Amino acid sequence: QKEVEQNSGPLSVPEGAIASLNCTYSDRGSQSFFWYRQYSGKSPELIMSIYSNGDKEDGRFTAQLNKASQYVSLLIRDSQPSDSATYLCAVAGFQGAQKLVFGQGTRLTINP
Amino acid sequence: KAGVTQTPRYLIKTRGQQVTLSCSPISGHRSVSWYQQTPGQGLQFLFEYFSETQRNKGNFPGRFSGRQFSNSRSEMNVSTLELGDSALYLCASSRDKQGNSYNEQFFGPGTRLTVL
16 A cells, blocks of 8 residues: 555646545554645646645645545645646654655646 | 845765755745655655754664754754765655644755765
């Protein structure tokens, strides 16, 4: 079992719709959860962090965390073509270490 | 506030050579982590430095090493380069953890290494 799993996609969503990205992780001791966006040829850019169960909203982005189910998700409302990128789920706290363990990423395409 | 900077941005080396990559963290950030990104393996953790000490290490051979200076700047070195070392090498900086929460890591632009 991979430590952090994401659907690789590609996920295609029409402009203006909600894009839903999902991630599961294996270590129940994980403490901190992050979503990064990576455009082709660029480095990852942090877009959301979440530390406790529930929802966290920031503009068009909502992160959801369920530690009991070991599940993290990212919702993007009113999707724009500029949201087309690879979205990486990252988990910190594996075995108590300050390192990020990444999923393989979900490639998202927003169709105008 | 300036972001994480990495130099050089691009490198071309041949097998057997060695390479040194440099990273300057965000001002005030004392933790610096290094990651390797390849199409096949994705983003993988190399090591993390805090206060000039390596605090965590990933599953990479000893050819990969690093260090951190008193001003938190960090370097990583790869010796005896192999074709498989071709990758994007990313540096990320963060504040230290607080309690059980791990602070956000911010990435630099990366160094694209090509080994011929």
